[in-house]
Amino acid sequence: MPWQSVHSGEHAEGDRRPPQDSGGHARFMQAAAAAAFKRPRERSRKTKPRSWYHESSVEDSQLVEEMPAELEGRVLQQRAHRQQVSTHAQDAAREDKQRARLARRTTRGEQQPKHHDGRADADGPDWHACSKSDRTARNAPKKSAARSAPLTRSRPKAVVEPVWDESLDACIDGDAAAIADPIASAELDGDTLPLTFELLSYYRDLRSERDFDDAMTLVDACRVSEEEQARTRWEIEARTREVAELQGELGALRAELARERKRRFDAVAENDELKLRELQDRRKICELLDLPDADADDPHDTEIRLHDNKRRRVRRHVASRSIASAQEMQLRLSALKAQLKGQQDIFDVSLSELERERRARAEEEKLRQKGDATRIQEQQKEIARLREFYRENTRELLRMRGDARRIERESCEREAQLQNSIACLTRKLALERDHSAKAEQALQKRKYRQNDALVEKLQRELKQCQEALRQHKDSTDVPADIVKKRSDRLEKELKAHLATVRSQRQLELEGMGSDMTQLCRQLKSLERLILRYGPLEDHEMLIYSTAVDIKSKADLISKEVKQALARQP
Numbered sequence: 001m002p003w004q005s006v007h008s009g010e011h012a013e014g015d016r017r018p019p020q021d022s023g024g025h026a027r028f029m030q031a032a033a034a035a036a037f038k039r040p041r042e043r044s045r046k047t048k049p050r051s052w053y054h055e056s057s058v059e060d061s062q063l064v065e066e067m068p069a070e071l072e073g074r075v076l077q078q079r080a081h082r083q084q085v086s087t088h089a090q091d092a093a094r095e096d097k098q099r100a101r102l103a104r105r106t107t108r109g110e111q112q113p114k115h116h117d118g119r120a121d122a123d124g125p126d127w128h129a130c131s132k133s134d135r136t137a138r139n140a141p142k143k144s145a146a147r148s149a150p151l152t153r154s155r156p157k158a159v160v161e162p163v164w165d166e167s168l169d170a171c172i173d174g175d176a177a178a179i180a181d182p183i184a185s186a187e188l189d190g191d192t193l194p195l196t197f198e199l200l201s202y203y204r205d206l207r208s209e210r211d212f213d214d215a216m217t218l219v220d221a222c223r224v225s226e227e228e229q230a231r232t233r234w235e236i237e238a239r240t241r242e243v244a245e246l247q248g249e250l251g252a253l254r255a256e257l258a259r260e261r262k263r264r265f266d267a268v269a270e271n272d273e274l275k276l277r278e279l280q281d282r283r284k285i286c287e288l289l290d291l292p293d294a295d296a297d298d299p300h301d302t303e304i305r306l307h308d309n310k311r312r313r314v315r316r317h318v319a320s321r322s323i324a325s326a327q328e329m330q331l332r333l334s335a336l337k338a339q340l341k342g343q344q345d346i347f348d349v350s351l352s353e354l355e356r357e358r359r360a361r362a363e364e365e366k367l368r369q370k371g372d373a374t375r376i377q378e379q380q381k382e383i384a385r386l387r388e389f390y391r392e393n394t395r396e397l398l399r400m401r402g403d404a405r406r407i408e409r410e411s412c413e414r415e416a417q418l419q420n421s422i423a424c425l426t427r428k429l430a431l432e433r434d435h436s437a438k439a440e441q442a443l444q445k446r447k448y449r450q451n452d453a454l455v456e457k458l459q460r461e462l463k464q465c466q467e468a469l470r471q472h473k474d475s476t477d478v479p480a481d482i483v484k485k486r487s488d489r490l491e492k493e494l495k496a497h498l499a500t501v502r503s504q505r506q507l508e509l510e511g512m513g514s515d516m517t518q519l520c521r522q523l524k525s526l527e528r529l530i531l532r533y534g535p536l537e538d539h540e541m542l543i544y545s546t547a548v549d550i551k552s553k554a555d556l557i558s559k560e561v562k563q564a565l566a567r568q569p
Contacts, residue, residue: 079198254353261346265339272335276328436552443556444563451564509561516558523551 469490473483526547 254350258346258350265342265346268339268342269335272332272339275335276331279328279331432548432552436555439552440556440559444560447560447563506565509564513558513561513565516554516561519554520551520558523547523554527551 469487527544
């Protein structure tokens, strides 16, 4: 058949066909990735020593640490997408297994029909009555089916079916050993395992958390010391304000004490004046009391005595006045001396207090100047430190701006390169589509020619059989009823054989159509995945070209199958 010649090269390379179920896309993609990445990984492990892995791991860790936030977000998005794809693939594989198990149970319960020669039908029950999924499930590899129907496509015995779990990340990163045999990969030495972005990001996050905790501990310690220092400074300022208030109150008390002393001196002076006035009044009273009484009966005597008394009184008055003035002056002098002594004592006390206050003010001023000088030095040091800090931050900011501009420029260049590569790949895809269309037309023409040749061959064989039958009938003169029985038997055998051939061919065409449809879907999904995960490398380009060729061949074969099904009566 033509489709055998088309697919003969595929089965010669180890028969890596995908399973004929509706959910085998994930397993086929894993098998293709494992087959593509297996040999280069083995060669790299044979040629490179163990120390190379340490160097590569260190370089990877440095690259990951220097990776910007955008790339980190992109890696996280890819990881989430891979996990989502893995969950979908696991669900699809689980549904596939359940569907195949159910199909096997239904197949076991059915009874196989018998041929006219007594052997069981290799194709099972009526394929037209079964659904498409049942026919796909019954297309399993069997020895009897392979012997009776040599054109039936069976699944290979050894198909790489890695388990779809967390090893999908290793499949994307190129670790084919972890996909093909997860148990053996778990038993590998830790020094030979390459680092992944997930592992590096995990340890980087762990290290950043530890550094953040240490920094927060130091900040808390500095905050405690700063709080204690602020509390002490606040207490000192409060004590200083209290001392200033007490000093103000002390000054007010001193001023009030000085006013009280002044009032006391005024009272003492007034008391002295009152004492002097009292002495004067007493002297006047004594003078008035010393005057004799006048005689009313003898006016002459009275006049004589009056003159005598006047003379005597004048002398007495002059003497008493001089004595009183002397006593008054002595009292006044003693009062003034007492006042001067009190004022001298007060002035001495006030001078001593003022001197003590001056010394205290001088000491306070000295301490204040010393504290101000210390604070000025600290502020100058802080200003110098802040200037250096701002200078370093400005330098770092300029460097980061330069790095950001460089990264932006590199990203623009990379984007331009990707756009150019996309345009080139689009042109190549258009060329490949044209080539596939031409190849499809050529294959269709060849298919038509082969079908015409097969029909002519069958017609010639039929004519030869009819001629041989006629010759045999002429050579052997047998009765008409025997000939009729033989002809009926031969006709029944030919019809049964023709029906068997037609059913086998129709089933093969339908199975091949379903295989090609499934293969096209898997190739499209594989192409999208390959184009999604970054620029293509050499082995990836090989896989991509192989996938494109298989896709074109599958399209051709599916079209041929559809046309053949449409031409059948």
